[in-house]
Amino acid sequence: MIVLNHVGKQYGRMHTALADVNFHIQAGEFVFLTGPSGAGKSSLLKLLFRQQVPTSGEIRLAGHRLGEMPEKEIPVLRRKMGVVFQDFKLIHSMTVFENVAFVLRIMGVSFPEQKNRAFRALKMVGLQHKLSNFPLQLSGGEQQRVAIARALVNDPLVLLADEPTGNLDPDLAQEIMSLFERINGQGTTVLVATHDRSLIQRMKKRVLGLEHGHLAFDTPAPSSTLAV
Numbered sequence: 534m535i536v537l538n539h540v541g542k543q544y545g546r547m548h549t550a551l552a553d554v555n556f557h558i559q560a561g562e563f564v565f566l567t568g569p570s571g572a573g574k575s576s577l578l579k580l581l582f583r584q585q586v587p588t589s590g591e592i593r594l595a596g597h598r599l600g601e602m603p604e605k606e607i608p609v610l611r612r613k614m615g616v617v618f619q620d621f622k623l624i625h626s627m628t629v630f631e632n633v634a635f636v637l638r639i640m641g642v643s644f645p646e647q648k649n650r651a652f653r654a655l656k657m658v659g660l661q662h663k664l665s666n667f668p669l670q671l672s673g674g675e676q677q678r679v680a681i682a683r684a685l686v687n688d689p690l691v692l693l694a695d696e697p698t699g700n701l702d703p704d705l706a707q708e709i710m711s712l713f714e715r716i717n718g719q720g721t722t723v724l725v726a727t728h729d730r731s732l733i734q735r736m737k738k739r740v741l742g743l744e745h746g747h748l749a750f751d752t753p754a755p756s757s758t759l760a761v
């Protein structure tokens with residue numbers, strides 16, 4: 534589902550954010566991406582979302598070759614993906630419902646269907662009662678959950694999440710991870726960038742570790758959890 538071959542990313546001439554990163558993620562896997570601040574986690578997710586292009590190497594995702602992809606194919610790629618950004622990127626002038634339903638509207642989904650699907654996604658994160666609120670009327674954790682609902686509303690093939698539990702208390706963080714597991718159980722490939730070591734330890738999934746832009750380790754899920 535996701536293949537990186539010798540991927541490098543430089544910002545400007547001097548700064549190397551990623552260097553010679555190689556890995557495969559199969560369809561249906563649940564994988565954590567970890568590493569210290571500045572290691573390149575967000576940079577890697579931005580490449581996968583085609584928000585940025587690699588300086589070198591090749592990325593394939595859901596049948597697309599991201600490097601050579603013409604601009605007009607970007608929306609086709611993104612429709613297959615759900616993304617939770619580190620800074621949420623909610624639109625403050627739109628209600629919670631409008632934020633979540635936005636992608637469906639763009640895709641030309643009928644209004645009743647937008648309502649059904651947005652409600653279902655908000656219910657998954659426990660925020661169906663906040664439909665008509667604006668993002669700035671919500672707590673940080675609630676905004677984060679709206680961002681997660683927005684990423685899930687489209688039943689994505691691939692879910693990318695950048696520190697999705699960064700602003701949540703441990704119970705809520707665990708709930709969000711259980712939600713991701715459920716989504717993963719329905720076939721969505723999940724890649725979660727996080728610093729949270731205790732979360733990673735509890736979840737027992739494959740872990741990719743970045744250090745200074747290099748892939749320092751790729752630890753498979755403990756075998757006891759593979760046979761599901």
Ligand SMILES: Nc1ncnc2c1ncn2[C@@H]1O[C@H](COP(=O)(O)OP(=O)(O)OP(=O)(O)O)[C@@H](O)[C@H]1O
Pocket residue numbers: 544545548549550568569570571572573574575576577619728
């Ligand atoms: N747009 C940019 N321009 C220049 N340098 C950048 C840019 N974005 C990221 N960097 C640099 O690239 C490196 C990797 O950053 P990145 O955001 O990918 O790290 P991260 O692992 O997500 O860190 P954090 O855990 O703090 O979110 C950092 O040194 C950062 O300063």
Ligand SMILES: [Mg+2]
Pocket residue numbers: 574575576619695
């Ligand atoms: Mg980051």
